[in-house]
Amino acid sequence: MSNQSIGMLLREFRQSRNLTMKEVCDTDLSIAQLSKFERGVSELTINKLLVILDRLNITIEEFFHAEKEFELSEFEQLINDMKEHYIQRDIEKIIELRDAQLKKYEERDIKFFELNAIMLSALIKDLDKDRYEENEREVKLIDHLMEVDLWCNYEIVLFANSLPLFTIESLVMLTNEMINNTQYYRVIGKHRTMTIQTLTNVILVLLEKGETVHSKKFHDILEELLETDQYLLYEKNVSKYLGGFYHYVTGDEDRGTQLMEESIHTFDILDRKQLADNFRMHLDNIQMQK
Template sequence: MKEKNFGPLFADFRKRKGYTAKDTAKNIISVQFLRLFEKGDSDINLTNFYDLLDRINVTFEEFMFEYEENSVDKDISQAEQILDAFMNERNSIKFKKFAASLNESYQKKGNIRDYHFYLVTEAIYDNIFLTDTQTNIEELEKYLFDCETWGKYEAFIAANIYFHFSSDSLVVFAERALPTQLTSDSTAIYSIDFYLHACLSLISRNELASAEYLLKKFNDRFAAIGKPQYLILTIFELFLQGLLKIQKGDPSGKETCEDIIEFFESTLKQTDYANALHHLFNLIYGKSPLGKNRRNRMK
């Protein structure tokens, strides 16, 4: 991937905002140095760069949104949109063609991100279309184990192949993914999404002690989250608490899950999401002591 220089894009922002080079550089750097930076002929330290952005009233997030055509954020967003579309279509041919294009790009450019996304696509394909196949995720798993500090990239990978992890690996990765503090909303949402799906997977495998441990840890850390963007994840955590109770044979879990499904269906009009939750509910309930007791009573 070819990296762009910050300078030319900064110059574009400055001109669009209507600031002169002199007014922008004042008391931060010299006008001559600013011009070199904007031409791409000189680097700038991070402190000065933030000061310049502040001077022209542009946030770092706004700048980065336009910055890199091949940024991690944009690559993740594009891959996610493509994979979601193919999963909704259940289109195995498109999956294979996308995987092949990623592998071809990796062979030509040597970009490890393309290779990781290729392996992720293959893993999702195998899970959907070849359910009896044991997918080789050793390289991705090794990468995640070796990476001590997780960001959006690692959480994205893990969230898309979590169903292939062993229960022990799920616990290790979930603890590594859970942010110690919510510094970046975007990264935190990806991390929490994987964390909660790891809990779901453990509940479905009847690894209840591990699931309960992770859910308690999440609650202890994020019970007081008040940001609207975390609402869906917070409600999903309550849904998982309900599933956990169902697996333990507690009837109150069934009521919790049904109330949440009804909330998404009738109140929020999120029919697709409500149906997805209902599908998960049926899968867990059917295998739970509650479901078995119900079938026995019907005999």
């Protein structure tokens, strides 16, 4: 994110609203200052930027979401590449990404590159346990997540993609950290959705391991979060499936199967065939294990 890209975007928003620089400026911000900022030759304090956005009737979330159209951050590009290779189950490409992050860590001594490499190792373990090399680096990931008081986008993504690395004890501990340390940002739709989706994955992992106490606790929290947003229909349907899975694991197989099949049927009705097939395969697998 550069001053030039932010300034250009600000000018684009201003001009799209047919506002002159004079209409945007006030006693604390001169036309000359705004002109220089829009051309990328000077900086503005965050306070002045917020004042301008307020006059343009643009939220800071909307502004920085639009800013992403100008340039992707290095981490965002890494995540895009990682997702593409994971969907294709291309372990060699993921190993290349991991090794590149480790090389950057060795050259620049910035801990986030090492954390990125650990996250990529988790995906390697998920795809092929035989290709995963266990080492002491995992502790550094846990330490980082435990030390951060406010989880931002980076921490949620890091945790969500590293679930295969954790023991049940560590998974429960870190999930509690995520729940407690993302409250400040839940007003931001993206963060709330990411937290909810990560929580659903955690519950699924715990139930697959037969851990019912904490999975029930987290599912209750998930239901509370879903009550605050009526539009998260996919997440609500997945939550219904998880509720059925819980009943199944705790011995009420008939009720559990009914809820899971109803959830799958909902995906069929919505013409979400891939999702329906994925959950149907999951249900078939757990029934075969009985």
